[in-house]
Structure formats: structure tokens, C-alpha cells
Amino acid sequence: MQPNLKVNIGKLELKNPVMVASGTFGYGEEFAELYDISKLGAVVTKGISLKPREGNPMPRVIETPSGMINAIGLANVGVEVFLKEKMPFLRKAQATVVVNIFGESVEEYVAVALKLEGTTGIAALELNISCPNVAAGGACFGTDPGTAEMVTRTVKKVTSFPLIVKLSLQVTNIAEMAGAVAGAGADAISLINTIPAMAIDARTRRPVLANVTGGLSGPAIKPIALRMVHEASKAVNIPVIGVGGIMNGTDAIEFLLAGASAVQVGTANFVRPTAAPDIISEIRSYLLEEHFDSVNRIIGQLQI
Amino acid sequence: MKETEAQVAYKEIDGEKYFRLGLKTGWNEFVAGQFVMLEVPSGGTLLRRPFGIVKLAGGVLEICIKVVGKGTSAISLLQPGQTVSVLGPLGTGFSVQKEKDTAVLIAGGYGVAPLFALAASLSGQKKIIFYYGAKRSADLLYLDGLKSLGVELRLATEDGSAGEKGLVTERIEKEMSGFEGAAFFACGPEGLLSAVSKLAARDNVPTQVSLERYMACGIGVCLGCVVKMKDGSYQRACREGPVFDSEVVLWD
Ligand SMILES: Cc1cc2nc3c(=O)[nH]c(=O)nc-3n(C[C@H](O)[C@H](O)[C@H](O)COP(=O)(O)OP(=O)(O)OC[C@H]3O[C@@H](n4cnc5c(N)ncnc54)[C@H](O)[C@@H]3O)c2cc1C
Ligand SMILES: Cc1cc2nc3c(=O)[nH]c(=O)nc-3n(C[C@H](O)[C@H](O)[C@H](O)COP(=O)(O)O)c2cc1C
Ligand code: FES
Numbered sequence: 001m002q003p004n005l006k007v008n009i010g011k012l013e014l015k016n017p018v019m020v021a022s023g024t025f026g027y028g029e030e031f032a033e034l035y036d037i038s039k040l041g042a043v044v045t046k047g048i049s050l051k052p053r054e055g056n057p058m059p060r061v062i063e064t065p066s067g068m069i070n071a072i073g074l075a076n077v078g079v080e081v082f083l084k085e086k087m088p089f090l091r092k093a094q095a096t097v098v099v100n101i102f103g104e105s106v107e108e109y110v111a112v113a114l115k116l117e118g119t120t121g122i123a124a125l126e127l128n129i130s131c132p133n134v135a136a137g138g139a140c141f142g143t144d145p146g147t148a149e150m151v152t153r154t155v156k157k158v159t160s161f162p163l164i165v166k167l168s169l170q171v172t173n174i175a176e177m178a179g180a181v182a183g184a185g186a187d188a189i190s191l192i193n194t195i196p197a198m199a200i201d202a203r204t205r206r207p208v209l210a211n212v213t214g215g216l217s218g219p220a221i222k223p224i225a226l227r228m229v230h231e232a233s234k235a236v237n238i239p240v241i242g243v244g245g246i247m248n249g250t251d252a253i254e255f256l257l258a259g260a261s262a263v264q265v266g267t268a269n270f271v272r273p274t275a276a277p278d279i280i281s282e283i284r285s286y287l288l289e290e291h292f293d294s295v296n297r298i299i300g301q302l303q304i
Numbered sequence: 305m306k307e308t309e310a311q312v313a314y315k316e317i318d319g320e321k322y323f324r325l326g327l328k329t330g331w332n333e334f335v336a337g338q339f340v341m342l343e344v345p346s347g348g349t350l351l352r353r354p355f356g357i358v359k360l361a362g363g364v365l366e367i368c369i370k371v372v373g374k375g376t377s378a379i380s381l382l383q384p385g386q387t388v389s390v391l392g393p394l395g396t397g398f399s400v401q402k403e404k405d406t407a408v409l410i411a412g413g414y415g416v417a418p419l420f421a422l423a424a425s426l427s428g429q430k431k432i433i434f435y436y437g438a439k440r441s442a443d444l445l446y447l448d449g450l451k452s453l454g455v456e457l458r459l460a461t462e463d464g465s466a467g468e469k470g471l472v473t474e475r476i477e478k479e480m481s482g483f484e485g486a487a488f489f490a491c492g493p494e495g496l497l498s499a500v501s502k503l504a505a506r507d508n509v510p511t512q513v514s515l516e517r518y519m520a521c522g523i524g525v526c527l528g529c530v531v532k533m534k535d536g537s538y539q540r541a542c543r544e545g546p547v548f549d550s551e552v553v554l555w556d
Binding site for chain 1: 305306307343349350351352389391517518519520521522523524525526527528529530531532536537538543
């Protein structure tokens with residue numbers, strides 16, 4: 001018998017636990033040339049803001065040992081163009097769509113959420129709180145539990161979609177942060193986002209990226225992400241979505257064991273464009289080999 | 305766009321730094337100027353590496369690689385019979401206007417790759433003048449192939465070991481007259497491309513350039529490879545490019 005791959009993220013049921021991470025899949029069009037994107041647990045879109053953003057100057061990316069650093073600068077088409085030009089394609093492709101949103105103020109988060117309200121084909125929102133809060137002098141929304149709680153509570157009030165809050169890594173206590181957003185009404189949390197990092201060119205004596213710093217992703221961050229997912233899932237009762245350096249089925253299983261109800265595949269999409277569908281089959285094979293009839297049987301089943 | 309596990313059909317070393325790889329992709333179509341993202345064999349690097357398509361014959365794709373770092377070194381160890389994943393053809397290639405009867409192709413270094421493909425596709429239809437510059441004669445690749453395509457070769461090397469001594473753009477500047485009915489197509493280091501586009505703008509010669517950017521995904525999803533346009537917008541080198549009209553690009 002084929003094992004059951006369905007998982008629940010709050011009231012949202014996913015076909016399987018494999019989502020693709022924001023910023024590594026565009027709005028789905030390119031990957032749809034390679035495979036049927038409706039087979040994915042969900043497609044998380046590139047982060048959407050109220051107005052279009054051009055992003056940072058070049059260079060924006062650099063490979064580092066077992067990873068890469070990006071400073072794209074949250075470039076995106078803006079919510080209006082997203083609704084008019086990107087959503088119809090995702091609907092037609094029958095993808096399960098999670099719209100990742102961000103803002104530079106609480107008002108902007110609310111405005112984006114309101115514009116998305118009532119749109120058919122959206123399964124959930126994911127709140128990226130790893131971005132600077134202009135009103136607070138550019139401090140990240142996600143570094144202070146009080147601010148994170150406030151953004152979550154405010155957006156939750158105006159949206160009818162399930163709300164996933166994507167946590168920033170720049171916190172002293174991940175359990176406290178997870179607890180704060182869960183208390184504010186988040187339906188799930190996802191972690192981790194990229195880790196602040198930099199690369200220097202010794203010959204030119206300059207930073208490699210025009211933005212000086214960027215976010216580290218890929219296999220290099222997996223052990224950190226696993227630890228964070230493990231701690232966060234012990235701290236809260238809402239589902240946790242594991243992200244960070246997942247390259248294959250075994251990596252995904254490790255996150256599920258650590259307590260994640262689903263995973264997101266990011267940088268791996270660049271390395272092997274079929275990484276996400278491959279991971280779905282690899283999870284299925286693992287369950288068959290280990291005689292589990294459902295993926296839910298391994299979630300949080302880490303033996304300590 | 306396809307992802308294909310391709311067997312290495314052949315590997316030919318060309319000088320100290322260059323080698324050509326033939327890959328059995330089974331593909332049958334591409335536009336000159338398009339490229340592939342090649343998986344780097346294990347132990348090399350995480351991300352794929354971009355290379356221009358030189359030719360595609362009988363399903364065998366040829367690329368020409370200069371060894372410059374970790375990824376290209378690891379790829380250079382591939383042996384015939386081994387397999388490697390190839391993603392492509394990617395990007396927007398050259399588009400050729402019918403009304404121009406002369407095509408002036410301008411290559412620097414491994415920029416010859418997409419221009420060889422372009423010369424092959426135009427051969428017999430247009431007069432092709434092929435400017436080709438490099439540091440020294442050993443770095444000039446595909447000369448026999450270009451000759452057999454019937455192009456008019458105009459070489460320049462910095463050390464004078466082949467063609468004229470100096471930069472290829474200096475040679476073009478000297479010979480600029482008589483390009484009224486021509487269009488330029490250029491690929492090479494950014495300095496060469498920006499010099500070519502200045503000359504072209506001065507004399508109103510329509511020009512397409514193939515730009516190189518560091519690429520993470522190669523398929524348009526990461527937004528890591530963008531090129532700044534004169535209107536202030538950014539376009540993706542891997543999707544809207546790598547070939548752009550030189551007049552819309554913001555040169556610095
Ligand atoms: C569209 C496109 C087509 C290309 N076609 C060819 C081709 O036909 N033949 C060929 O030999 N090369 C080509 N390149 C360049 C080639 O992709 C790089 O040389 C290669 O990725 C370097 O990998 P590496 O791991 O060996 O170098 P790394 O170890 O990553 O870096 C070594 C050095 O090369 C520089 N470098 C790395 N990547 C790039 C890049 N994308 N552009 C410019 N400099 C870079 C680094 O800054 C560093 O100085 C092309 C690039 C693009 C974007
Ligand atoms: C190029 C790039 C762009 C990204 N853009 C976003 C974004 O817009 N919003 C967001 O919440 N996360 C963004 N991320 C973070 C990823 O969604 C993911 O959290 C992170 O890369 C870790 O996973 P990985 O190691 O599997 O890539 C981006 C990551 C990369 C590599
Ligand atoms: S390399 Fe990723 S968008 Fe061009």
C-alpha cells in the first residue's frame with residue numbers, strides 16, 4: 001500500500017509535506033516548464049510588498065562553502081501586479097499557493113493582506129518578519145517578541161487565510177519568539193530564514209556583495225535550522241514548518257523527526273531543479289522501507 | 305528548457321586553460337546566444353555553472369570552458385562516458401534582423417562560444433565579419449571552424465602573436481567606416497562590450513551584446529543575475545538576457 005503523505009497545517013491540508021521556499025521559486029512559471037507544480041505540497045511565492053521593488057544593486061549572490069549568500073533586496077512585482085499577472089497562472093497550474101508577504105511597517109503588512117483578501121486560489125499567507133521596521137529605526141520585526149506578536153495579531157485580524165509566520169533567526173530565545181507569535185494567533189510557524197552573513201574578496205579588499213551583507217542559505221545552515229525547528233516545536237502546539245539546507249529526502253525526514261509538520265525546499269531548487277518532486281518520492285520510499293503507513297507517524301518522533 | 309543527464313561524448317583540451325566538452329543531450333534545437341547550466345561533479349561546488357552553447361549536432365551539445373576556479377576545474381576532470389546533468393537551453397539568444405546584409409561579430413576570449421553558434425546560423429545568408437580578440441594567439445579558439453564557415457576573420461592579440469597587436473576594439477575603431485548596412489553582435493568581457501556599444505552608438509549601428517552575470521539558478525527565479533537598464537529597471541540576464549540591445553543597457 002502507498003503511504004499517506006497528507007499533512008495538516010492548521011486547517012489547511014497539504015497533499016504532501018514538501019513546499020518550495022519563498023524567493024527560490026519565483027511565482028511558479030519557470031518551474032512549471034519542468035514539472036507539474038500542482039504535485040507540490042505548496043508553492044510559497046517570492047515575498048510580496050505593497051509596491052513593486054527593484055531590489056539591491058549587483059552583485060547580489062555569491063557561492064560560499066556548502067551554501068550561498070544572497071542580497072536580492074526583496075525585489076518583487078508588488079501586490080497589484082502579483083494579483084493581475086501572477087496569480088492567474090498559479091490558479092491555472094492548480095498549485096497550492098502560499099503568498100509570502102512583507103512590509104516596512106505594520107500598516108504595509110495589513111495593506112498587502114487586505115489586497116489579497118478574497119482571492120481564489122490562495123491557500124495561506126506566510127508573513128516574513130525578517131525585514132526592517134522603518135518606524136523602529138530599521139530594527140527587524142522579527143528580533144523582538146513584542147513586535148513580532150503585534151504584527152502577527154494585527155494581520156491575523158484582517159485576514160481570513162491561515163497565517164504562517166516565518167521567524168527570523170536573530171533572536172536570543174527561539175522558544176520565546178515561537179510562543180509569542182503562537183499566542184498572537186499564528187496558525188503555524190516556519191523557520192529558518194537565511195542567516196545574516198558576508199563574503200570578502202581579499203584581492204580587491206572589498207565586500208563581494210554590493211549590499212555588503214546578505215543571507216546565507218543551503219546545506220551550511222541545515223544543522224542550525226534543525227536545532228531551531230526542534231526547540232520551536234517543543235515550545236508551541238501549532239505546526240512548525242522546517243526550512244534550511246534541505247537537499248534530499250533524508251534531510252527532509254530529519255526535519256520531520258525533529259518536529260516539523262512540513263518542510264520547505266529552497267536553495268536546492270537551484271542545484272537540482274527537480275529537487276522538490278524528487279524529495280516527495282524519496283520521502284515515500286523511506287516510509288515504505290521503514291513500514292510507516294503515514295508521514296504523520298514520523299513527525300516529532302525523534303528518540304532522545 | 306530541459307534537465308538532461310548527458311553522457312560526455314568527448315573532451316578536447318585546447319591550450320593550457322581551455323577545453324571543449326561534447327555532451328549527449330539528445331536535444332535538437334537552440335538559438336545562438338542561449339546557454340546551459342551545467343552541474344558541477346561532486347566535490348566541486350554547490351551551484352551549477354553557466355556556459356554558452358557553441359553547437360548542437362546530432363543531439364550532441366558542445367561547450368567550451370576556460371578553467372578559472374573551483375567549478376570549472378572540477379568539470380575539467382569529467383571523462384568521456386561519465387554523465388553530468390545539463391539544464392537548458394536557457395535565456396534569450398540573438399535575434400537577427402533580415403534587412404541588414406552584413407553581420408559584424410565581435411568576440412573576446414570565450415565570448416567566441418555563442419558567436420560561433422551565430423556565425424554558423426548566418427553562414428551562407430549574410431556577409432559575416434568576425435572580429436576576435438585575445439591576450440595571445442594560443443587563446444584564440446575555433447579558428448579552423450570559423451574559417452570553414454566562410455567568415456572574414458579579423459584578429460587582434462594584445463601581444464601581437466596573431467592578427468593586429470592591441471585590443472580588438474582598437475582595430476574596430478580604425479576600421480569603423482563602411483558599417484552602414486551592418487549590425488553588431490558582441491560577447492566578451494564587460495569592458496569590450498561597453499567599448500563596442502560606445503562605438504555603435506556614435507555611428508548608429510544596431511548592436512546586441514551578450515552579458516555575463518554571476519548566476520545562482522539560471523532560470524529566472526532567484527533574481528541574482530540582473531542587469532540595470534537605462535529606464536532604471538532591472539532585467540534578468542538568465543531570462544530576458546543574456547543577449548540585450550546595447551542601447552537599452554545602462555553602461556557604467
Ligand atoms: C551566460 C553565461 C555564459 C557563459 N559562457 C561561458 C563559456 O562559454 N565558457 C566559459 O569558460 N565560461 C563561460 N561563462 C563564465 C563561467 O560561467 C564562469 O567562468 C564559471 O562559472 C566560473 O566557475 P568557477 O567555479 O570555476 O569559478 P569560481 O571559483 O566561482 O570563481 C573564480 C573566478 O571566476 C569569477 N567568476 C565566477 N563566476 C563568474 C561569472 N558567472 N561571470 C564572471 N566571472 C565569474 C569569480 O569572480 C572568480 O574571480 C559564462 C557565464 C555566463 C553568465
Ligand atoms: C535567492 C533567495 C531569495 C529569498 N527570498 C526570500 C523572500 O523573498 N522571502 C522570504 O521569506 N524568504 C526568502 N528567502 C529565504 C528562503 O525562503 C529560505 O528560508 C532560506 O533560503 C533557507 O532555506 P534553504 O537553505 O533551503 O535555501 C530567500 C532565499 C534565497 C536563497
Ligand atoms: S540566475 Fe537566478 S534569476 Fe537569473
